[in-house]
Amino acid sequence: MQTTHIEHIGIAVKNLEASIKFYEEVMGLKCYKIEEVADQKVRTAFFMAGQTKIELLESTSDDGPVARFLDKKGEGVHHIAFAVNGIEEAIKHARDKGVEAIDQQPRKGADGLDIAFLHPRSTFGVLTELCENKKG
Numbered sequence: 001m002q003t004t005h006i007e008h009i010g011i012a013v014k015n016l017e018a019s020i021k022f023y024e025e026v027m028g029l030k031c032y033k034i035e036e037v038a039d040q041k042v043r044t045a046f047f048m049a050g051q052t053k054i055e056l057l058e059s060t061s062d063d064g065p066v067a068r069f070l071d072k073k074g075e076g077v078h079h080i081a082f083a084v085n086g087i088e089e090a091i092k093h094a095r096d097k098g099v100e101a102i103d104q105q106p107r108k109g110a111d112g113l114d115i116a117f118l119h120p121r122s123t124f125g126v127l128t129e130l131c132e133n134k135k136g
């Protein structure tokens with residue numbers, strides 16, 4: 001697998017507006033986009049901290065994946081996303097190594113990325129996102 005960098009850190013929050021306020025007013029970052037990802041039942045907000053992107057995730061329903069995460073673990077770091085070259089091959093590589101992939105094929109994530117998740121059962125507790133920006 002060719003991993004180039006950490007693309008973003010995903011943080012689950014109960015209230016997007018309140019958390020945006022923290023990142024803007026306390027951390028001095030600028031929210032550059034708010035985007036709803038309907039199939040994941042989340043609303044996301046994005047910041048750049050230098051080279052690293054922060055993705056805030058708020059659930060839009062009581063039964064989405066982020067709602068379940070919040071119920072179980074509360075607010076906090078939800079996933080780490082690694083940029084890879086060739087996401088299809090990266091998924092296949094991980095599966096060949098015995099890692100459980102949540103997504104067998106890449107799908108459209110927020111902020112124009114193709115994404116796929118690896119199950120935290122297989123990744124030492126960290127929900128791991130593989131992503132590729134095919135628009136370059």
Ligand code: ZN
Binds near residue numbers: 008010055079129
């Ligand atoms: Zn993400």
